[in-house]
Amino acid sequence: MFNTAIKYNISLSVPFLRGKELKYVKECIEKEWISSAGSFVDMFENKVADYAGTKYAISCVNGTAALHIALILAGVTKGDSVIVPTITFIAPVNAAKYVGADPIFMDCDGFLNMDVNKVREFCKYECKFMNGKLINKKTGSHIKAVIAVHVFGNPVDLESLDDVAKKYNLKIIEDAAESIGSFYTKGRLKGKKTGTIGDVGCYSFNGNKIITSGAGGMVLTNNSYYAKQAKYLTTQAKDDNLRYIHNEIGYNYRMTNLSAALGCAQLEQLDKFIGIKRRNYLAYKKYIDEIEGLKLIGEPDYGFSNFWFYSLIVEEKIYGMNRDQLHERLKRKGIQSRFLWHLNHLQKPYKDYENYKIEKAYYFSERILNIPCSIGITENEIKKVVKALKND
């Protein structure tokens, strides 16, 4: 059985390649530098580090590979535990398993991000802190890290999470795959971008992200040892170029020049894209605020979101139709929409792992529908989506 791709009139999230993408990719082909050696890879790394405000950025083939490397850098190994959100694309949870660690699933807050209050409560009541290690009372395992995923662009309450992490000696890995360009507007993190605050941060440049390199990812850090190690591990851990000596197990994770060329061209447009995402969010919001039973999730008062995705909460009792039915109606009208990911603590490979007081995630999981948010969406298309939501 093969899946036949449905052609939508209005897609959910497609790339916008109208800057210098073709020029830069053509340059790679003309110079015959198409693999992972090539000037665009270094340039993209430098430009991303500059943009994000970190000392180092190390390219990867995709965001999942970046997360895998981040977990290795954080020293997470077999038998350790890692606190993860149940609401996230599954990649960071899988990455924890790649290094042999067990996930502990957390509930979400009102912005679909990890509930930091519950993380604090879990550490305080379900764990003991001994000899600088946070030990899970139930399993006896060492909880080494927490993965903060900035869901759909909204910054996690990282100031509070940082307090918890400091208290219990936890490493913070930021999964900023969806939140490139989002930042904090208040408190001690004011002005800092997501992905630059934890011990290691990760970006994804997958085709549906706010900027894309086709496939690609980045490890962000201010730690020079981590940066050096990340470059080493992503390039097969080669210690001698002539004799091919490898003293560690490495990975073939470095980005190609072709991807980096696309990434460089996209990065030049990122601020403009964020402006468009925010403008379109407000355009949707103006209309959706008038529809009873539908509500768009906003941004927290401490942060600025890149508004990568627009998440609609569908309240069946008021709206008169549930989320699944609305999805079907939009589909019939040629409009693509998407459910929230299936909760990770219920996924087949993870259903037997620990989860802590999951409540809100169930509420959102039944009600969230993401609506078209491509950079290139027109005002007229937004009106068509709204018309379909109103069932006019």
Ligand SMILES: Cc1ncc(COP(=O)(O)O)c(C=O)c1O
């Ligand atoms: C939150 C999150 N983390 C990680 C990833 C993985 O990135 P990639 O697809 O580049 O491997 C994605 C999306 O693709 C994501 O949305």
